Amino acid sequence: MGIDWDVVIIGGGAAGIGAARRLAESGVSTLLLEASQRIGGRAFTATLAGHALDLGCGWLHSADRNPWVRIAEASGFAVDRRRSAWNQQYGDLGFSQAEQEAADEAYAAWHDRLNSEPPPGDRAADALEPGGAWNAYLQAISGYISGAGLERLSAADYLAYDRASTRYNWRVPAGYGTLVAASLPPTVALRLATPVEAIDLDTGGVGIVTRAGSITARSAILTVSTSVLAGGTIRLPAALDDWRHAAGSLPLGRNEKLFLEIVGEGPFEPETHVIGDPHDAGTGSYYIRPFGRPVIEGFFGGEGARALAESGPAAGFAQAVDQLAALFGSEVRAVLRPLAMSAWSRMEHVGGAYSYALPGRAGARDSLARPFDQRLFFAGEATERHDFSTAHGAYQSGLRAAEEVVASLGVRAR
Template sequence: MTQKAAIQKATLHEADIVILGAGAAGTGAARRLAGTGLSVRVLEALPRPGGRAWTHQASTHDADGLALDLGCGWLHSGDRNPWTRIAEQAGFTVERSAAAWGRQYGDLGIAPEDHAAAQRAFDAWSERLASAPPASDCAADALVAEDAHWTAYMQALSGYVSGDEMERISARDYAAYDAASTYINWRLPAGYGTLVTSSLPAEIPVHLGTPVEAIRLDGPGVALDTPAGTLRCRAVLVTVSTHVLAGDTLRWPAALDPWREAATRLPLGRDEKLFLEIVGDSPFEPETHVMGDLHDPQTGTYYIRPFGRPVIECFFGGAGARAVERDGTPAAFARAVDELAKLFGASVRGCLRPLVASGWAGVPSIGGAYSHALPGYADARLELARPFDGRLFFAGEATHPTDFSTAHGAYMSGARAAEEALAALAALAPR
């Protein structure tokens, strides 16, 4: 008897496997399960696929259909990132030129020697996390007296990288990512979100706008309560964010309390993107970058005219992103314009227009940017990744031990969870 025939005969469930979430992890799981002969469905709470991979198609005065990534935008560790291969096989252009991040265009607002000193301080702190980590596992405890002048800069970078301040970052967790990364970062002119959403297998149904309200384990398999009714299945691949896992938007069975506890130790940081449109003549050169104020931990960092497009990508992390959440998007756009005007001159105010903003913290089915481990809890990633009772399997960027916070870490975790589910179902199939 084939595996497909055995599963069809064994139960009255409406699906063999249900994937919760159509983001990068859900896509990785779906691609692994495609062609297995199993009945698979994807349930997505949002009215669109992609999760935190979202390419917004914008129109400006100068161009239509600009692909602007409001979530993941860089193929981090691009030389080993599975999305690079997927992109090239699908005919996407992969831009391999060096990024302008880390360079201050025209040395605006800071002397080059000061910028170099600030970066050296951050790099030395990162090295200490790996070579001489603090016993507390708190990343802030690796700061030294010489860092005091650049602490605000380092906190801003911590916000961009991890979504939170150093005081809430596990040194061991940070160092694990740092050691695994190749720091080769590439881009997709068509958008990372476009790649992710176009990579879902056509043969697997994706039910958008279908949030799961409760997961029940009463009886064999799993019951999923949704506004459209109850879906029964043999196994569930959970790819939702740690915010959802730890929260109350979905009713979880008490047996999953250990997984939910692990999720609380892997909170989502705060990172938000805003795009400003550039209108008319301006001093903004393509593929350049500036940081607003190296002495302000809430400062934005600005990528100017990516791919030559008439936009500025404004990125706020940690305290800066929480200010966006607290004060609202109009205030955040105003702050970005103020910082740019301080660097480039007041005249640029007349050529900058708010275009689009992310607002990840306010999306109930997501609730933030990407995960970081709290001090002392780096192992929570492994705890969260454990299967439950051969019925529930966990994926998502937070479950990857080294490539967390990335779309490729999410993708690989989805493929891993799918393999676990396949092995569990194969062990139950009649022989």
């Protein structure tokens, strides 16, 4: 079999770019295939109304150890280190101080039960107080963090991320997606709009079937989402059934964003935050005038994101405006205009936001990360044991997979 490339990377998100950066140091011939017409994956910055808006990941989580901070600064991107306003309710609107304290206490009690009395079935919902007054609030928080309700969430997986997080969250004013997309090394070949249809392992290397023809490589790194792996978008040989099953244990959660433009004057202070209705598991969370820009960023997770995807953009914008009007007064309806909405769950080559482990299946992350026959390697945020669901976790997984490839090929960094 003739070999076209030493390594083919399938997927041009943060994991694929991380792998490409490491492989570029090693001098191996590398091709990156991306199904869409852009790179960055679930990191995507759109310029709308003159503003850089992140429709995907927007915060550099665990920023004090996040490798994208170093990459950003080395590449000339500014990094904003201001503390986020997430845990504050501007003016206590619709959420009094007493209620906030009660909600925080309910969260702390649930979290303590997860740690001290782990649910026997590893189901995070089993640590809820039966009939608890703030259970809907805790479900909303789970939706933002994991993209799913607590009934579907592994307690062990949740705690693995929670214990590793450093709570530092910074931003890139130019956009996280802009940073990720700008970080692909120029020495790595790139083919956009080239979906992979099948992988063939019957030969000595790896055969990759695309709509534009077949490609052969000594090794390949598969960085696509668990939704793509488990859903059959790419035909995989039976030898990879264990990896496909592992991906099925790590489904993508539902998380969507919408942006409202503020036109004219309004009671919206820069860098503030409100949760729409803390008693509604599907409520939106609203970050107001980030960087002072005249926009409101609405974030919906779990049940809220599901409803947003099913009801459509018009209903989603109407819900957001209704929640904001209930807090700030009906006059704000006159100054809020729909600007943009994400649709990650409907994208064929993505299929959702980021991974969470089903109860009892946290170990599937290690299973998915295993190489196959030193020819096919796996990366992506879902393969990270502690930093899953993040762009830095995806990047780190790409570096790890590239190191495995470099070792298997017996090459050294230049």
